[in-house]
Amino acid sequence: MNIKTMEGLAGAGASISLISTPMSVAKEAERKGDTDKMQRALGYAAGMKEQADQYGEKAGEGMKADAEEMKEQEKMLREELTEARRRERKELEKRLKEEASGSEAGVSEGSDLADLQISPEGKSQAESAGEGAVAGAGDTAAAKAGMEDTTYDSSGAGLHPAPAAGEYVDVTV
Numbered sequence: 001m002n003i004k005t006m007e008g009l010a011g012a013g014a015s016i017s018l019i020s021t022p023m024s025v026a027k028e029a030e031r032k033g034d035t036d037k038m039q040r041a042l043g044y045a046a047g048m049k050e051q052a053d054q055y056g057e058k059a060g061e062g063m064k065a066d067a068e069e070m071k072e073q074e075k076m077l078r079e080e081l082t083e084a085r086r087r088e089r090k091e092l093e094k095r096l097k098e099e100a101s102g103s104e105a106g107v108s109e110g111s112d113l114a115d116l117q118i119s120p121e122g123k124s125q126a127e128s129a130g131e132g133a134v135a136g137a138g139d140t141a142a143a144k145a146g147m148e149d150t151t152y153d154s155s156g157a158g159l160h161p162a163p164a165a166g167e168y169v170d171v172t173v
Contacts, residue, residue, distance in 0.1 A: 002066045008059025015052035019045050119156075 026041035118126070150158040 002062040002069075005059050005062030005066060008055045008057070008062055011055030012052045012059060015048050015055060019048045019052070022048065121158075 022041040022044035026038045026045065029035070029038035029041060153159055
């Protein structure tokens with residue numbers, strides 16, 4: 001909150017609360033019939049009202065300044081977010097170009113694929129699949145070797161054996 005706003009609101013509130021004293025004096029003077037005293041009291045009340053109006057204007061100026069500051073902050077925030085999005089988009093485009101160039105050039109020494117290793121289980125499955133391919137019956141060769149089809153998750157851990165071809169699967173919804 002702007003200082004002008006705080007000062008204006010506090011001053012206007014104080015001035016309005018101070019008006020009650022001269023107004024009560026004016027009412028008492030009116031009852032007694034003392035017009036001079038009543039006019040002086042009403043003059044003080046009018047002065048307090050003018051002072052409250054001035055503080056109100058100061059509070060209005062302060063609120064306008066607050067609104068302008070908020071607009072500037074929002075504008076700066078939008079610009080920062082826009083710049084961040086541009087940077088992210090450039091990084092994404094750069095990564096996509098690197099991936100595209102990596103797939104076109106094959107496996108380069110600096111890529112993640114250069115460090116790729118096949119697990120012993122994968123090697124044994126590849127060997128048994130190779131034997132089955134030579135024999136001409138891929139599924140039966142794997143079954144003869146005692147190997148079951150396995151599903152893997154993204155971390156490379158085996159989940160559960162997949163059902164063999166032709167096996168009955170009951171699915172109820």
